[in-house]
Amino acid sequence: MWFRKGLRIHDNPALEHASRACGSLYPVFVIDPRYMEPDRAAFSPGSSRAGVNRIRFLLESLADLDSSLKRLGSRLLVLKGEPGEVVIRCLQEWNVGKLCFEHDTEPYYQALDRRVKNFASAAGIETFSPVSHTLFDPADVIARNGGKPPLSYQSFLKLAGKPSWEASRLSTALSSVPPVGDVGRCEIFEVPTLIELGYNETEQDEVAPFQGGETAALMRMKEALGNKAWVADFEKPKGDPSAFYKPATTVLSPYLKFGCLSSRYFYQSLQDIYKDVKKHTSPPVSLLGQLLWRDFFYTAAFGTPNFDKMKGNRICKQIPWSDDEQLLAAWREAKTGYPWIDAIMVQLHKWGWMHHLARHCVACFLTRGDLFVHWEKGRDVFERLLIDSDWAVNNGNWLWLSCSSFFYQYNRIYSPITFGKKYDPNGNYIRHFLPVLKDMPKEYIYEPWKAPMSIQTKAKCIIGRDYPNPVVSHDSASKDCRRKLAEAYAVNQRLNGMVNDEDLKSLR
Ligand code: FAD
DSSP states (O other): OEESSOOOSTTOHHHHHHHTTOSOOOOEEEEOHHHHSBOTTSSSSBBSSSBHHHHHHHHHHHHHHHHHHHHTTOOOEEEESOHHHHHHHHHHHHTOSEEEOOOOOSHHHHHHHHHHHHHHHHTTOEEEOOOOSSSSOHHHHHHHTTTSOOOSHHHHHHHHOSOTTTTSOOOOOOOOOOOOOOOTTOOOBOOOOTTTTTOOGGGOSSOOSOOOSHHHHHHHHHHHHHOHHHHHHOOTTOSOTTOOSSOSSOOOHHHHHTTSSOHHHHHHHHHHHHHHSSOOOOTTTSHHHHHHHHHHHHHHHHTSTTTTOSTTOTTSOOOOOBOOHHHHHHHHTTOSSOHHHHHHHHHHHHHSOOOHHHHHHHHHIIIIITTOBOHHHHHHHHHHHOTTOOHHHHHHHHHHHTTSSSOOOTTOOOOTTHHHHHHOTTOHHHHHHOGGGTTSOTTTTTOGGGSOHHHHHHTTOOBTTTBOOOSSOHHHHHHHHHHHHHHHHHHHHHHTTOSOHHHHHHHO
């Protein structure tokens, strides 16, 4: 049993299948240097592909899985190296009859799995790879649409219908797992700690308040769903993006990302509540609707070649984004001079999680709202730092927020000043994540550059010295962005044969 995501015992069809009818079972996880090797040159702690918060979350999830397996009479066998090579070596060494792993639609895993499956098939080893990371099999939905992924949420819902497994109760308990067989010459490790992997635990002054693992996932879900009225009334995008001690949404995303929580079990638990209450919200705004957004992006991503790029991506508008490294660095390092934007970026660095609308604000600011920097650059920063970093969902949302695909109302720009103020007029969120501004009076907390020098002095924060001046003026930058988007849209339409050159000239 090869674990990658799906780090759980409940509703794990690959593990159940593997546990049935065999004398011994090897539950394997491979520490992949691609994600885990510390990168000292990176702009913040972590590897080149994963921030330290996500690595910690993963290690906690592995330790939890290991304890659960031990309770069931087994353990997690941790190996290190390039996963394809390591798994093939294990298959050669252990005389394996069947290899089980959860199906994965991400390009990295698709390529890896092809290699391993080819080896297995040539060696006469059976493979079993069920779809259980998502509610639906993206390939089925795409097939029902004549081979193309649905590109709107509503058409996705229509095509997807009800999940095939909905009528039967999911299996959420496993009574035992066969004992581990002889591991031969393969070097097996315990789940490593961050320090053992070469990370310095003290590099961070504030650690993400989310514990990894299936146990924490199930507790978190139970707590969220315990409040049935809250579940029934859940309506996105209502909810306060600045609430951080008690976030306005479930924060189940990192658990769903690593499969510590089964999305199908979450779905079934939500349906149980909806049956129990008189009235509840519906997709796209309900909690169930959020989970369906996840499947929507998985399906769009699986069916779109080059989904993670602008070039060669047929659903992505071609926009002449800038590659201004200085503006990108200011955004990434929380130095734009807009406290609302910078506080969100600090939350990303410190916690690896922010509310959905907070993500909207910083993604819009970087791309079509103010800085006009390429969405792929922002995507890379999120991909590395989010604890819920998810290839399909992250790329899908960056395409959306930059008005490159799915959503095209580029005139609707989030103000980096007034948007946050609506929810948090006192600026408590900013004061927490940007303590340099903690004594700034509330009148200036969203626009500190406007504070008179006497007030800046009293607040012990001189703008331009202790906290930056704004990198752009929002009024003029956002106008400029709208104009550039209008031009780019016109060129895209002309490329599609819908606008002539005269129309184009009138837009300039
Ligand atoms: P809830 O509101 O409690 O929703 C429950 C679950 O529904 C989430 O855990 C998530 O799995 C799913 N969900 C909610 N919103 C979305 C959405 N817009 N798209 C797809 N699925 C959704 N989410 C990720 O999981 N990984 C990412 O890498 C990621 N990158 C994002 C990048 C940008 C630019 C933006 C704007 C959003 C991104 N999101 C991503 C989507 C969304 O912000 C998070 O899923 C959500 O904030 C997670 O918090 P939650 O679990 O409390 O969500």
